[in-house]
Amino acid sequence: MCDTCGCNITPGNREFAYKPVNGTTAVAVLKNLLARNDDQAIHNRQHFDQQRLLAINLMSSPGSGKTALLEATIDALRNEYRIGVIEGDLETENDAERIRAKGVPAYQITTGSACHLDAHMVHEALHQFPLAEMDILFIENVGNLVCPASFDLGQHRNVVLLSVTEGDDKPAKYPVMFRAADLLLLTKSDLLPLLDDFSPARVEANLRNLASTVPVMQLAARKVLGLQPWLDWLRSELARQRARVGRGETVQSRLQPNGAHLHEAAT
Amino acid sequence: MQHAYPFASAGTLAAESTLVIELAPLQVRCESCGAETEAEPNRLICAGCGGCHTQLVSGDEMLLMSVELITAEGSNHV
Numbered sequence: 001m002c003d004t005c006g007c008n009i010t011p012g013n014r015e016f017a018y019k020p021v022n023g024t025t026a027v028a029v030l031k032n033l034l035a036r037n038d039d040q041a042i043h044n045r046q047h048f049d050q051q052r053l054l055a056i057n058l059m060s061s062p063g064s065g066k067t068a069l070l071e072a073t074i075d076a077l078r079n080e081y082r083i084g085v086i087e088g089d090l091e092t093e094n095d096a097e098r099i100r101a102k103g104v105p106a107y108q109i110t111t112g113s114a115c116h117l118d119a120h121m122v123h124e125a126l127h128q129f130p131l132a133e134m135d136i137l138f139i140e141n142v143g144n145l146v147c148p149a150s151f152d153l154g155q156h157r158n159v160v161l162l163s164v165t166e167g168d169d170k171p172a173k174y175p176v177m178f179r180a181a182d183l184l185l186l187t188k189s190d191l192l193p194l195l196d197d198f199s200p201a202r203v204e205a206n207l208r209n210l211a212s213t214v215p216v217m218q219l220a221a222r223k224v225l226g227l228q229p230w231l232d233w234l235r236s237e238l239a240r241q242r243a244r245v246g247r248g249e250t251v252q253s254r255l256q257p258n259g260a261h262l263h264e265a266a267t
Numbered sequence: 268m269q270h271a272y273p274f275a276s277a278g279t280l281a282a283e284s285t286l287v288i289e290l291a292p293l294q295v296r297c298e299s300c301g302a303e304t305e306a307e308p309n310r311l312i313c314a315g316c317g318g319c320h321t322q323l324v325s326g327d328e329m330l331l332m333s334v335e336l337i338t339a340e341g342s343n344h345v
Contacts, residue, residue: 025338031331172309179311179323211295211311211321 037151040119044126044154049250051131054241055139056234057153057253059177060161062143065187065221067095069161069230070138072221074102076231081135081238086125088117088142095140105129116147119154136238145170149177156241157182158253164188164198171206179210180254183217183233190220293326 032038048055058066067087074083085106087095096108107125109117122139131137139155141148149158160181162170165188171178178184184207186200204216215233219226244251272286295306297313303324304314312319 025336026333027336028333029331030333033329033331175309175311206309208319209310209312211313211319213319 034150034152037119040123041152041154044119044123045156045250045252047123047126047131048137048154048156049245051134052242052245053131053134053137054157054234054238055137055153055155056237057139057141057148057155057158058161059141059145059148059158059180060143060187061145061163061166064143064161064163064166066140066143066161067098068221069185069187069219070099070140071102072224072227073138073231073234074099074104075224076227077136077234078103080235082133084129084131084134084137086117086122086129086137086139088121088140090114090142105134111142115142115144116151117141117153118151122153136234145174145177149180152252155253156251157237159183159185161185161187162203164192164195164200168198168200168202169206171203171210175210178207179212181207181212181214182254183215185230186216186218188220188222189218190223190225192218289332291325291328294324295321296324297321 045055058069060066070085077083083104085096085099085104087099087106087108088111089095089108090111090113092110093108096106099106107128109121109125111117111121117139129137139153141153158180160178160183162184164186171184184203186203192198192200200216200218207214207216215229217226217229217233219230221227241251269286269288276282276284276286293306293308294303295311295313296303297315297318298320299318300313300316302313302315306312306314306321306323306326311321311323313321
């Protein structure tokens with residue numbers, strides 16, 4: 001791996017790597033501190049690719065409608081695809097029970113005090129699932145706009161939800177999360193007429209400031225409004241995933257530190 | 268990490284050692300004009316041409332860069 005050959009050195013950290021030290025020996029290590037998680041995530045992704053399924057990581061604040069989106073999505077796609085859901089919360093089986101009530105297999109991870117899912121937790125959950133009988137696996141991350149963005153779980157795509165009651169400056173306040181999005185969903189859009197201080201255009205402007213060109217969609221899952229673009233996105237992503245697997249390729253979502261990967265690509 | 272390090276290292280070979288955290292500047296490379304410019308966490312477009320096709324090339328990594336060892340007295344300090 002490039003962690004050992006030294007090509008993780010980027011223009012920004014090169015000076016630290018070879019800093020001369022008096023009277024001591026400096027041993028370059030250049031180990032990504034998330035390397036163990038990333039190795040496990042690669043392993044998870046291999047599981048997904050072997051089964052030709054599409055793995056989607058849903059991230060947002062608590063209460064922005066991740067589970068409601070899944071319920072509406074299951075209702076819309078139940079005759080088309082076989083869906084499975086991994087739920088992440090600190091406590092309770094509530095979300096998994098909501099999904100199971102829709103007749104879809106769901107596994108609840110309770111993290112205790114951890115504010116995010118990591119690749120090892122997801123791997124344990126995978127073995128509780130009939131992956132071979134699945135087309136799309138959703139991983140509903142712990143509700144949190146910070147830490148989940150830094151942990152690769154093996155997913156192919158990140159979908160970030162922002163409910164319209166949360167404020168349109170969230171991409172500017174939580175850039176790490178929104179930069180990780182492969183798709184941004186503005187949820188509870190039926191409430192927009194009631195809110196005079198939320199502008200979808202400002203959300204998009206803040207997102208574009210992060211140099212993100214990903215699509216932004218509005219929907220209201222519980223009112224079953226505006227779901228079509230989201231469902232079409234899922235269909236096309238599944239088709240792309242199957243085509244990739246056919247070519248022996250895979251894809252990672254956007255959350256990896258780009259610098260190190262760019263450098264790998266350049267060497 | 269700065270606060271946890273003394274506790275994590277206590278009783279190990281690394282006890283008494285110092286953790287130095289160096290922050291790397293946030294930089295983006297523009298795919299349109301090729302410039303590498305400094306950026307803000309919530310403003311990652313190219314400072315040169317204003318383009319949005321940029322890649323973060325520095326400032327987003329968390330790496331163990333190096334370990335300094337003192338071997339003269341036969342005891343290793345990490």
